[in-house]
Amino acid sequence: MKLLLALDDSTRAMDEAIAIAARTGAELTALFVLDTGWSVYIGSDFLLGSHARGDFLEYTRDDEYAQERAAIAAFEERARAAGVAFTVKSATAGRVTEALLAELSEGGYQALVMATPFRRGLEVMRDATAAVLKSASCDVHLIRREGQAPPA
Numbered sequence: 001m002k003l004l005l006a007l008d009d010s011t012r013a014m015d016e017a018i019a020i021a022a023r024t025g026a027e028l029t030a031l032f033v034l035d036t037g038w039s040v041y042i043g044s045d046f047l048l049g050s051h052a053r054g055d056f057l058e059y060t061r062d063d064e065y066a067q068e069r070a071a072i073a074a075f076e077e078r079a080r081a082a083g084v085a086f087t088v089k090s091a092t093a094g095r096v097t098e099a100l101l102a103e104l105s106e107g108g109y110q111a112l113v114m115a116t117p118f119r120r121g122l123e124v125m126r127d128a129t130a131a132v133l134k135s136a137s138c139d140v141h142l143i144r145r146e147g148q149a150p151p152a
């Protein structure tokens with residue numbers, strides 16, 4: 001069995017993917033997607049000469065890389081502590097969900113584990129869960145975020 005973890009800052013999703021891999025012997029891959037859609041989202045630099053757009057894009061790029069390092073480090077520490085073999089991948093995409101769905105279809109995965117709500121890049125403002133559920137080619141395990149109450 002091949003299992004994909006949509007990597008964000010959710011330690012509960014990380015732990016669940018690791019537990020499933022340990023229990024089933026699944027081949028576990030964690031995918032972190034760098035969101036490059038910010039340039040489209042913020043549009044053109046209306047403050048000509050101020051470099052506000054460029055500065056913001058540089059800030060978001062640096063923040064994306066910092067989030068990537070933190071999420072991968074947390075995942076690797078947890079997987080190693082559990083004694084689970086894993087692979088970590090990084091991808092760059094304009095839409096994080098499109099990169100996840102592409103990896104699912106190209107990688108032949110049987111299951112995806114992801115946090116809900118999913119917090120990566122601009123997906124914090126979109127319904128990433130619905131987009132993935134609508135188009136996923138495999139089972140999807142949604143893991144509620146730490147401290148999030150169930151819906152009423």
